[in-house]
Amino acid sequence: MGTGGGTAASGGAGETRHGYGVHGSVDRGAGAQEHRRGPAATVPGRSGAPGAESRGGGSGTADGTDTHAGRFGVAGPGGVPGGAPARGSAPRGADSPQGTRRRGLGAWARRWTGGRGEQPPGPDAYDDGSAADPGRTPPAGAPRRPETWPDPAALLLTALGPGPRLWERGPGHPEALTVRLGTADRSAPDGSGLLPAVPVTAALREAGALGLAGPRPRLSGLARAVLAQLAALHSPDLLEIVLISADHARPVAERTAEWAWLGWLPHVRPGHGQDCRLLLAYDREQAAARTEELLRRVEDHAATGRSAARPAPARDADRAAATGVQGPTAPSGTPAVPGRDTAPGPSGAPAPNPLSRTAGRPGTEAQHGAPAEPGARRPSWAREDVGTGGFPGPYTVVVVDGDPGGAALREGLARLAVAGPRAGIHVVCLAETETASPVSPVHRTYEAACDVTPTFRHCGAVALLSGDVAAALQLLRVAPGGPVGPGTLAAVDAVSAAWAERFARALAPLRPDGPADERHARVSTPLPRSARLLDELGLARATPASLMARWADAADDTESLGGRARAVLGAGPRGPVTVDLVADGPHLLIEGPAGSGRTELLRTVVASLAAAERPDRLAVVLLDGRDGVGTGAGHGEGLRVCTDIPHVTTHLIANDPVRMREFAQALAAELKRRAELLGRTDFARWHAGQEVSGRMVAQRGPASGDFVAQRAPAPGSLTSSAAGSLTSSAAGSVTSSAAGDIESPPSSTLRLRPGAAARQRAAAAPPLPRLVVVVDNLDALVSPALGSPGRPAAGSVIRALEAVAREGERLGVHLVAAAGAGGRTAESEPARRAALRVTLDTPQPGPEQPAPGRGTLAYADGRAVGFQGGRVTGRIPRTATQRPTVVPLDWQRMGDPPARRPVRELGNGPTDLALLASAVDRAAREVSAARIPPLL
Numbered sequence: 001m002g003t004g005g006g007t008a009a010s011g012g013a014g015e016t017r018h019g020y021g022v023h024g025s026v027d028r029g030a031g032a033q034e035h036r037r038g039p040a041a042t043v044p045g046r047s048g049a050p051g052a053e054s055r056g057g058g059s060g061t062a063d064g065t066d067t068h069a070g071r072f073g074v075a076g077p078g079g080v081p082g083g084a085p086a087r088g089s090a091p092r093g094a095d096s097p098q099g100t101r102r103r104g105l106g107a108w109a110r111r112w113t114g115g116r117g118e119q120p121p122g123p124d125a126y127d128d129g130s131a132a133d134p135g136r137t138p139p140a141g142a143p144r145r146p147e148t149w150p151d152p153a154a155l156l157l158t159a160l161g162p163g164p165r166l167w168e169r170g171p172g173h174p175e176a177l178t179v180r181l182g183t184a185d186r187s188a189p190d191g192s193g194l195l196p197a198v199p200v201t202a203a204l205r206e207a208g209a210l211g212l213a214g215p216r217p218r219l220s221g222l223a224r225a226v227l228a229q230l231a232a233l234h235s236p237d238l239l240e241i242v243l244i245s246a247d248h249a250r251p252v253a254e255r256t257a258e259w260a261w262l263g264w265l266p267h268v269r270p271g272h273g274q275d276c277r278l279l280l281a282y283d284r285e286q287a288a289a290r291t292e293e294l295l296r297r298v299e300d301h302a303a304t305g306r307s308a309a310r311p312a313p314a315r316d317a318d319r320a321a322a323t324g325v326q327g328p329t330a331p332s333g334t335p336a337v338p339g340r341d342t343a344p345g346p347s348g349a350p351a352p353n354p355l356s357r358t359a360g361r362p363g364t365e366a367q368h369g370a371p372a373e374p375g376a377r378r379p380s381w382a383r384e385d386v387g388t389g390g391f392p393g394p395y396t397v398v399v400v401d402g403d404p405g406g407a408a409l410r411e412g413l414a415r416l417a418v419a420g421p422r423a424g425i426h427v428v429c430l431a432e433t434e435t436a437s438p439v440s441p442v443h444r445t446y447e448a449a450c451d452v453t454p455t456f457r458h459c460g461a462v463a464l465l466s467g468d469v470a471a472a473l474q475l476l477r478v479a480p481g482g483p484v485g486p487g488t489l490a491a492v493d494a495v496s497a498a499w500a501e502r503f504a505r506a507l508a509p510l511r512p513d514g515p516a517d518e519r520h521a522r523v524s525t526p527l528p529r530s531a532r533l534l535d536e537l538g539l540a541r542a543t544p545a546s547l548m549a550r551w552a553d554a555a556d557d558t559e560s561l562g563g564r565a566r567a568v569l570g571a572g573p574r575g576p577v578t579v580d581l582v583a584d585g586p587h588l589l590i591e592g593p594a595g596s597g598r599t600e601l602l603r604t605v606v607a608s609l610a611a612a613e614r615p616d617r618l619a620v621v622l623l624d625g626r627d628g629v630g631t632g633a634g635h636g637e638g639l640r641v642c643t644d645i646p647h648v649t650t651h652l653i654a655n656d657p658v659r660m661r662e663f664a665q666a667l668a669a670e671l672k673r674r675a676e677l678l679g680r681t682d683f684a685r686w687h688a689g690q691e692v693s694g695r696m697v698a699q700r701g702p703a704s705g706d707f708v709a710q711r712a713p714a715p716g717s718l719t720s721s722a723a724g725s726l727t728s729s730a731a732g733s734v735t736s737s738a739a740g741d742i743e744s745p746p747s748s749t750l751r752l753r754p755g756a757a758a759r760q761r762a763a764a765a766p767p768l769p770r771l772v773v774v775v776d777n778l779d780a781l782v783s784p785a786l787g788s789p790g791r792p793a794a795g796s797v798i799r800a801l802e803a804v805a806r807e808g809e810r811l812g813v814h815l816v817a818a819a820g821a822g823g824r825t826a827e828s829e830p831a832r833r834a835a836l837r838v839t840l841d842t843p844q845p846g847p848e849q850p851a852p853g854r855g856t857l858a859y860a861d862g863r864a865v866g867f868q869g870g871r872v873t874g875r876i877p878r879t880a881t882q883r884p885t886v887v888p889l890d891w892q893r894m895g896d897p898p899a900r901r902p903v904r905e906l907g908n909g910p911t912d913l914a915l916l917a918s919a920v921d922r923a924a925r926e927v928s929a930a931r932i933p934p935l936l
């Protein structure tokens, strides 16, 4: 399929053919003007990349005539005297004299193999990147630099391998989202000859949106080549691809046939909760759904100021390296020779060091001799991100093929093209036009493209196919008035449908490595109407082993010394919403009207606290402030259903003044005990001290039995009458021989060691777990109803809770309380001292409305996040509904929401809470966790 001078491939790797240079093949009609020479066209940062502001405000270029060449054009040398280009680089805006094509075959072979390094170093004068002696042959064995912008053949090999370059570009990579559109011959900067087939590239992050226009067959070939590059070089975690091909001017069968290959890519799978099977839109509804999702993301980004996201470290490093290459502002010691420091990895893959990549990216900063001002290369809309490393991803490339119709949709896509780049969303717009030629000069072709695809007008850079057989393209920057400058002429890259299908099927089974949430931040999605806690916890099949793994992880957590108190509340816009009582607390207040799901949320908190930490490091005390709870007085079971969880040591209902007073005294006594034990230190530091003293003992002693020693409080620092009934084992392998222990260590181990008796006494001391006091209906305690049985003792309970609110943070005691909004409760100490606050919405009836439990979590620093509370007392879903079902699908319907059968609950089966409690109980036995004594 490749014709003329382009590097093109068709039908698969075996049929790949290559051409060289532009000579004789690139149309130079009226629309395809000569490239300008001279430094003005080659200085990065001067050309003013297109962007939202520049389009609106006319602040496009500094020199007015410069095009994209400095940013999204031919890469290559141009400004640095003696600066040596590396292979794969090109001068910008410089014409290609009819010079010698030295080592063209060598260049071909290297590009064909994607620069894998298996071929011996060639004699290419520019390969070694030596500024001093560009013609010097690189020393034997010198590492080869791979092609920065691989050609289609290299891409296919990468996918089929899969090769080492697969998904090589992360967010910090200087070439992330930069695509090669074709090639052009360029003269070497030292005048030594011609660099053949130098890549011509466009950077989406700089252009914002990219338009491609031309006759359909070649346009499709170019679009396939562009998307294949993106898919091969960026992982599906970093980049999702959305297709909107809903132009009714073409039959849907034709559109689906043309794009069928794209459906195989892992990048079109909905990774952020989108309601579809694949991110492919072939009709207006699907297109509207995808556009809406993306616009919401843009708004969400603007609202949360995500541009202040933490810097991608590599990015700053890149910039430093780029600056270093250019001289004046270079930090000393920065690798400065382009082309030298991008060594292939062991398998010929590019070195992972992004420093090298930037330094080895001639044609941008490295080659032009202009000191890189931070932000100068980037368009105005991106500049605010410069200091923070740019948008950190994940990115979205939206392919808009033709006009989907409908004013709202058009407007939405226009907004995406203009505002999307701030949120990492870049439009690649395809418009079917005639080839640019003397008959249809550039401006006319551009207007024709804007007519057939209105989104085209919002692209910051456009590539117009030109020439009799559309084998060339002209890459132009777009200013407010339309394309400017003569642009860059190149031979087009294009691949056939068969090539693309083979490529995409090769990628189809591949997945990125590692746990999903560690790989990339999730983008914002709408809240679900209901949520299941076990799903949010990732414990759909709650097993003792999965809980033990979490508890072991908590034991290593230095942030939560003494016990982790982290609870998942439910589903948020970016995954589960978690409160950390240690880091963000110490106390949590849940407010909401009756029926809003306060009690359920308290159960959710208790259940997820238990899933996060073992029961001898975290204890829970439950208090139902309303006297009718659990007595059939119409208020349900309250917190009683949580009492099967081994962490729960005490449950009190406020209907018995005697027990309530005892409870208040016991709680106060526990605070006193902790205060005496901790002395002047606090809970976390005390545990840190225990760790240190434990390690010192452990160093002297033999390996076995160390756990007892590690966790034993220092002798003499103990109080307690409860000694002997408890253990201080924390991580679970050994417990003391105290009463109530499930397993005891072999006592001979301790006897053999010096000082063992003292340590044994220490091990039997009372532990100091974190304690969470969970109170439902706090308002019923603050303002007890006249005649309620608990009224006489409510005051003493409240005083004890106030003491917890005041002193709990230092003592490792947390309060989680639920109450109706406002009233006297707001004035109470527990409410005033709650750093974390949840406000639940009034539930609305109706199947379309969210279930109770919808609310907002607010942090002390003003941050807030909405969530749908995770239900934990729902019945375990019927397994029958989870049987696999077979649904016939075709490409056309992949963008529809998947048909869902309602998950029916077993009417009388166990609840999720019961399932979890049972697993927690078994896990606690497995780790020999001792029970914490009840308060009462």
Ligand SMILES: Nc1ncnc2c1ncn2[C@@H]1O[C@H](COP(=O)(O)OP(=O)(O)OP(=O)(O)O)[C@@H](O)[C@H]1O
Pocket: 530, 531, 592, 593, 594, 595, 596, 597, 598, 599, 600, 601, 635, 636, 851, 852, 853, 854, 868, 869, 870, 871
């Ligand atoms: N997250 C949730 N998902 C689905 N249903 C929920 C959720 N939370 C609560 N519900 C349901 O809403 C109803 C009220 O819940 P809950 O008793 O927790 O509310 P409340 O605010 O404590 O009200 P009250 O104090 O009047 O009992 C219950 O039927 C419960 O099953």
